[in-house]
Amino acid sequence: MPRRVKAVPRAGEGKRGHDGYLGYLVRQAHVAVRAAMDKALAELGVTSPQFAVLTMIGAYPGLSGADLARLTFLTPQTINLIVGNLVKAGAVGKSADPAHGRILRLQTTADGEALLRRCKARVQEVEERLAGLAGREEEKVVRRWLAAVGAKLATDR
Secondary structure, eight states, X not given: OOOOOOOOOXXXXXXXXXXXXXXXXXXXXXXXXXXHHHHHHGGGTOOHHHHHHHHHHXXXXXXXXXXXXXXXXOOHHHHHHHHHHHHHTTSEEEEEOSSOTTSEEEEEOHHHHHHHXXXXXXXXXXXXXXXXXXXXXXXHHHHHHHHHHHHHHHHTO
């Protein structure tokens, strides 16, 4: 006798809700945030990974590609592709490391900084929607917990 097929729950219900595994719920949230960010950035012709790369280069000028891969959780190959496209677009510049000539240091250009400001304005709308799901104190708890998860699981590898 065939098994009865259960309906797939919507996000926030069943195993996709309070009863779900924490790892699954974090992944579900990540996918939802990524989709919202991609939608917000689409008019600017920027993807979420490109925004992450541009954000980190802007925040930490002089990063190498290897540094950037670690900071953005992207592969070195993906970083090379994204950085190459940002260089072609005039948003990022490269310079040789003075001590290690083979290492290229990355920095945003004036055009890159202007693009980053426009991206941040779009992403701010997504951030506000996220923050609106919790009160100020709850948000602080969530931020601390997410940072602790990243730190703890990164050191356990």
